[in-house]
Amino acid sequence: MDSWRKNPLVFWVLNLSPSAWLIAFFIVPLALVWVLSFGEKRGLLDVAITGTLDNYARALQPLYLEIFWKSIWMAAAATLVCLIAGYPVAFAIAFAPNRWKPYLLLALMVPFWINILIRTYALIAVFRTRGYVNFTLEWIWDQAHSLLAFLGLGGYELIGARFVPLELLYNNFAVSLGIVYAFFPFMVLPLYANIEKLDRSYMEASLDLGAGHWRTFFSVVFPLTWHGALSGVIIVFIPALGAFFIPDLLGGTDSQLIGNVIERQFKAANDWPFGAALSFLLMYATFGALALRAIVAGRKQGLEV
């Protein structure tokens, strides 16, 4: 099986194209951006690489740190929601009858066949003032209103004189929800893979020994599937941290995340060096999170990602 390793020619030929791909489309562009982050804007299209650290200094100003902090906080909140909602969904799929499983997984994956932008716009249709959520709420309000009138309580305005639609869009709530919606499957899939692998008899043994379902979850299931949860947390948290069009489309004026700021530097503000510096700070933060995970996972040797 490992004979191809022993033949250097085969080894190099096999590795050439992926390496070339990685170098041309990942390492080189990344290096360009990195170099750019030490440059100064000289004109509309002109950037001089002067080795200045001004861009980083500017990126670490309180204004931007605040946005960084808010982005981390929002991404963390969305990740937590994904984690809490992800476990029951992953459980439901793992414990579904075998012939249902492919369909349930498909249902989870099908939205991915539609562009994320379109799906985000669809969320607007759902959450706007005259959107489906408010339509539904209004219908319920109407029913309740008629019922109260029927009971002779119509005059007291117990539920308000008229239906007031909820402001669900263009705020931080909408942004968090959009992030949760976009990245939820990334949480469910690693969780599902781990729960599916988990020997059912561990759960049965816990029940057999007198534990209830909650106790079994926290004492047995979670400790045995936490590395799946960790994988899910990482692959939801990282893209959530860099999200820019979700806050753009669903957020209000105060919902700017670091992804928006970076996007603006490269587009509207046309300040590539500063955008590059912000990008790299974001990347260092991500590396930090990954390193932390590696350390935690490293304690438990032999665990796969």
Place this chain on the structure above:
Amino acid sequence: MAEPPAIISVQGVSKRFGGITAVDRVSLDIRQNEFFALLGPSGCGKTTLLRMLAGFETPDEGGVLIDGQDMTDVPPNRRPVNMVFQSYAVFPHMSVFDNVAYGLRVANTPSGEIGERVHEALAMVRLSEQAERKPDQLSGGQRQRVALARALVKRPKVLLLDEPLSALDAKLREAMQLELVRLQHTVGITFIIVTHDQHEALSMANRIAVMEAGQVRQVDGPAQLYEFPGSRFVADFIGKMNLFPARVVDRKGTELMVEVEGLGRLTLPGQAPHLGGPCGVEVPVGQDVGIAVRPEKVHIHSDGVPDGRIALRGRVSEVAYFGDASHVYLRLDSGQVISANIRNETRTSDPSVRAGEVLWCSWDPKDTLILDR
């Protein structure tokens, strides 16, 4: 002697999975302090039955009483039984001590008592030295003993064991069989073991229920089951059996004349029905039956056969050597093959017993079983 009361009473229990009936109207009484085995080939429903006792499966019909209480609506975590799983299910993220303590902590036992009872349980399975180890530092046999201690520390009324020895190697398995019997005597509770291994069931259990296709075929003590199987299935499943199709041709008093295909007429003492066997003395003349004899009851002779024994001549087709015993396969003149187990009582075995030799085999008519066809 009064029968000890039933600790578990299975009453007309059925369980279907999709279109398959895993357990089919089973009724059983398992007595206090009994070592009871559910024995059968894989897929016979024995594990499903055990899981219904533990509460992991709900019967579609019938019910289970444990210590006189109906268990229909009682979830697994509230039943007075504990289980040792086939895979042991020892929690890999907890130490041996924590594994054993788990069931007590769940029940909010005071911590002083937990320490005491866990150490007592670990001493019982001889694992006191390994209390702080993690399961991945233990051997298979040790993991199993952790599972045993973990279940017994809860002081259940009944211990359920699902194929507990199937993952162990032969030598360890034999040691664990003795260990389990010893343990059962020590703790003095009912053990119910599920196994497909007849030797395991015969050597450990006080009583055995033989299951096939979801139904209990026979419930009896080991010796009774082996020497007086009630049906051809049980006879064939437990131990080895030489079986010949036959027909009852005549009856004289308590003796039966049977015409055996290829062997001719034999006169057999009729079995009393209470000794098992559906045929016995009441078998009507003309009935198709099977006659059977265990290989170890068949003797091999190079010359004269003692009087009063059923004797047949054949050519040795194969000799399988097992060290302590050899299985001799004799092809009879009729073409049928009969096997005889001979003990290798001396270091030099009989040179005439080898392939190609013509020999006699014989057995006592009393050792012949009359079974359904």
